[in-house]
Amino acid sequence: MRTAEDLALLLHDPATGAPLADSTSLPRALAGAVVLQLVLDGRAHLAPGRWRTHLVIDDRSPSGDHVLDLALGRLSDDTTPKSAIEKLHSRVRDPLMAGLVHDGAVRLEERRWLGFPLTPRWSAADPTRRDAVLARLAAVLVQGAAPTPEDASLVALVRAVKAEHKLLDAPRRALRARSKEIAEGEWAGEAVRKAIADVQAAIAATAAAGATAATS
Numbered sequence: 001m002r003t004a005e006d007l008a009l010l011l012h013d014p015a016t017g018a019p020l021a022d023s024t025s026l027p028r029a030l031a032g033a034v035v036l037q038l039v040l041d042g043r044a045h046l047a048p049g050r051w052r053t054h055l056v057i058d059d060r061s062p063s064g065d066h067v068l069d070l071a072l073g074r075l076s077d078d079t080t081p082k083s084a085i086e087k088l089h090s091r092v093r094d095p096l097m098a099g100l101v102h103d104g105a106v107r108l109e110e111r112r113w114l115g116f117p118l119t120p121r122w123s124a125a126d127p128t129r130r131d132a133v134l135a136r137l138a139a140v141l142v143q144g145a146a147p148t149p150e151d152a153s154l155v156a157l158v159r160a161v162k163a164e165h166k167l168l169d170a171p172r173r174a175l176r177a178r179s180k181e182i183a184e185g186e187w188a189g190e191a192v193r194k195a196i197a198d199v200q201a202a203i204a205a206t207a208a209a210g211a212t213a214a215t216s
Contacts, residue, residue: 031089046195
């Protein structure tokens with residue numbers, strides 16, 4: 001299971017297909033998941049700079065994953081997590097969801113209003129995969145299990161869009177405290193922890209900028 005696909009499944013209501021995060025944050029969270037996957041797969045790493053953290057692409061060979069290959073084709077050799085998310089955020093949702101439709105996990109519902117297209121919705125066609133991802137999330141956030149690097153990344157991304165309480169039946173404050181502990185913990189070593197922190201910060205910054213632009 002890829003991190004971005006897992007996140008996409010979690011952040012769409014399985015019954016209605018409606019997104020569980022706002023239209024500014026959701027695409028940036030999905031793009032952030034793709035950036036984190038590049039780091040987790042060893043295809044990119046973060047390097048400290050004088051003024052900013054650099055996202056350095058190390059391996060552009062075909063990955064076999066169409067969304068990761070799209071990202072590798074669009075990102076420059078040396079960028080920043082924030083710039084990478086901004087470059088990818090409008091391009092990863094549709095191919096991600098198309099892959100999940102192809103796999104039979106979700107079904108696409110095209111919608112129109114007065115002849116104009118609305119944002120599609122993706123309800124669960126087979127909830128098995130989403131249920132498995134949700135069980136992983138519950139294990140680390142509610143039951144106190146130690147997360148894998150992929151689990152820690154997923155928790156940090158869910159935390160970035162403040163969706164813990166929308167997914168799990170547990171006190172919101174406790175969920176936020178545990179997600180903070182996981183997102184800031186060294187579950188996979190310092191390099192991955194730094195990647196999680198930088199991507200989480202980039203999602204928050206770009207989402208805030210996007211929301212400001214949308215209302216101005």
